[in-house]
Amino acid sequence: MTFRAPDEPVLSTLNLDGTRRWMRPVLQPGQFWRRRLLTAWGLIALFVGLPFLHIGGKPSILLDLPSREFTFFGVTLLPTDSVLLMLLMLAIFVSIFLLTALYGRVWCGWGCPQTVYLEFVFRPIERLIEGNRKSQERLDKQRFPLRRWLKFAVYAVLAVVVANVFLAYFVGVDDLMHWIKGPPHDHPAGFAVIAATSVLMFLDFAWFRDQMCVVACPYARLQSVLIDRKSLIVAYDSRRGEPRGKLEKTTLERKAGDCVDCGACVTTCPTGIDIRKGLQLECVGCTQCIDACDTVMDRIKRPRGLIRYTSQEEMETGKRPRILRPRVVLYPLLLLVIAGLFAFAVARRGEAEVTVLRGLGDPFSMQPDGQVANQVRVRVDQHGDEDGKYTIALEDAAGKQLPDVTLVVPENPLHVRGGQSVTTIAFVLAPASSFHGGVRRVVVKVSDGEKQTSKLPFSLFGPAGGAAP
Ligand code: SF4
Ligand code: SF4
Secondary structure, three states, X not given: OOOXXXXXXXXXXEOOOOOEOOOXXXXXXXXXXXXXXXXXXXXXXXXXXXXHOEEOOXXXXXXXXXXXXXXXXXXXXXXXXXXXXXXXXXXXXXXXXXHHXXXXXXXXXXXXXXXXXXXXXXXXXXXXXXXXXXXXXXXXXXXXXXXXXXHXXXXXXXXXXXXXXXXXXXXXXXXXXXXXXXXXXXXXXXXXXXXXXHHHHHHHHHHHOOHHHHHHOHHHHOHHHHOOOOOOEEEEOHHHHOXXXXXXXXXXXXXXXXXXXXXXXHHOOOOOOOHHHOOOOOOOOOOHXXXXXXXXXXXXXXXXXXXXXXXXXXXXXXXXXXXXXXXXXXXXXXXXXXXXXXXXXXXXXXXXXXXXXXXXXXXXXXXXXXXXXXXXXXXXXXXXOOOEEEEEEEEOOOOOEOOOOEEEOOOOOEEEOOOOEEEEEEEEEEEHHHOEOOEEXXXXXXXXXXXXXXXXXXXXXXXXXXXXX
């Protein structure tokens, strides 16, 4: 079978023959790069510091997936808070839509951990060990260059550190420290999670790199619908730059447009694109091409800004676009509605949430004394920081006690610590003759005697004819 190479690159990270095109961007330390450097190190300090920061005795952020409990700045959302969680996720998505509509891919270029760690931690180490672009390309042609292995060794150590910081958001600093300090055989699952995350981090920053932005990230794929002609983008001013042409070195005279076709904006691009071809999905808005071109413009004594932050509309008309437009009004309105719903849901949530579920296994069992036993699971999610003490009782629909029914609970009243959930299994014993059609309806009352009382209807099952066969 023969394969025909495509006429033009399919992806900026692939050569025409389908092999990987490794990006070796030239660093352009201009004004935007210095601002990004400061921002990046501020963010790295934040990424590393947040899991250690405690608010009201709780981690500032803890995404406990196994327990489905999510803590944000002192507030814990429990599995029963799915509406709040959904609203929170919705608010995050709408905020991202708004940010993108206004400022394009500012998140990708300035705030995303992938960019921050790759461009301000891993790539500087690469340049330190392997040298500049030319030196790195020379190493690409060698079989086992020592400097590359040294780089991978440093990357491996860093990947373990970054992986541990990442995991701290999911397991908490205390558990993570426990995993790190103890021997692996004491906590094989924890060790496996750390090892797997470290390997993934290493592969991402040593091998996958720019492909995360170019082919994998769903946010990048959504750009074409999230931005419009008025959104802020990094763009090349073709009206000013074209026709491009080489500079007369002796006189610095320009007979054509301002672009001297030096290629500096291309060799610095971490995703390997040429911004002069127009807006492309691969552009992460890193501003390196702005810094590169500004340096060239300074050298040839032309005004800066041939490549600059602008919008498609401004590029075409020369006029600054109006910020206000339907989506920029609609998104904040949506955010307001979500905030209102969120506040309403929080106000209605009360001190605790009580859930009553049927026990696992057989729906009922017959006791030697002829009583029918039902298993009931009672779960209490304590929302506030205060501990709660809940008494579980049974009554009928009119609120009267049930003298013929016995409730057996291992702990009654039930103690629930603030922000935690407790599930207890109760047994309900009722005479077989009290069932009609195999069912007896009762109400499970869970009360702390003061602020919180939940009354939940529950159907006990029993023999259909009133007595076991
Ligand atoms: S850096 Fe500026 S002058 Fe050089 S090729 Fe790019 S756009 Fe043209
Ligand atoms: S085109 Fe410019 S802003 Fe976009 S990724 Fe490349 S260097 Fe960064």
